[in-house]
Amino acid sequence: xxxxxxxxxxxxxxxxxxxxxxxxxxxxxxxxxxxxxxxxxxxxxxxxxxxxxxxxxxxxxxxxxxxxxxxxxxxxxxxxxxxxxxxxxxxxxxxxxxxxxxxxxxxxxxxxxxxxxxxxxxxxxxxxxxxxxxxxxxxxxxxxxxxxxxxxxxxxxxxxxxxxxxxxxxxxxxxxxxxxxxxxxxxxxxxxxxxxxxxxxxxxxxxx
Numbered sequence: 001x002x003x004x005x006x007x008x009x010x011x012x013x014x015x016x017x018x019x020x021x022x023x024x025x026x027x028x029x030x031x032x033x034x035x036x037x038x039x040x041x042x043x044x045x046x047x048x049x050x051x052x053x054x055x056x057x058x059x060x061x062x063x064x065x066x067x068x069x070x071x072x073x074x075x076x077x078x079x080x081x082x083x084x085x086x087x088x089x090x091x092x093x094x095x096x097x098x099x100x101x102x103x104x105x106x107x108x109x110x111x112x113x114x115x116x117x118x119x120x121x122x123x124x125x126x127x128x129x130x131x132x133x134x135x136x137x138x139x140x141x142x143x144x145x146x147x148x149x150x151x152x153x154x155x156x157x158x159x160x161x162x163x164x165x166x167x168x169x170x171x172x173x174x175x176x177x178x179x180x181x182x183x184x185x186x187x188x189x190x191x192x193x194x195x196x197x198x199x200x201x202x203x204x205x206x207x208x
Contacts, residue, residue, distance in 0.1 A: 013170070018167075056123065062112050111198055116177065137161040
């Protein structure tokens, strides 16, 4: 059985960080899809994918809208990211704090793929309509960009988003992404910062 190692902390807010979340076979499938999207006319502006307009200039895709329920199997990412929900990490996340307890009872999720290139950012905001967020990060190596850190300004807390790392935290936590800077790299070279975001939670009734 595959072993994952995580850092869990209740402070400054409940969160879990997992390095090397995906194995090599899973990464190959993810990169096949990321490379396909990093072509002209693929990634969309915020107003077209449900992003917060005026908070970000990065582009993304809402995969659930793109493939729908019928064609989810077409997407490598929508298949591979089921790992978040079936590998057991949410059992540990749920034990960090009472506000996390519903994570294991999740009955819905949506997935976005986002790409940050030179000069792109996301100002601090909350996803309060979503109970939980799971961010996984990817970039081509050797790394060519600086910035792109995940920031939590209300808590004076910042995370360097390592390649193939995952962070899980509640949706009410304010967060943002610092500006990415890259020298001598065309947008479509794909040497920026990728993020796959799972928004998830419980819509159905739960036991008291």
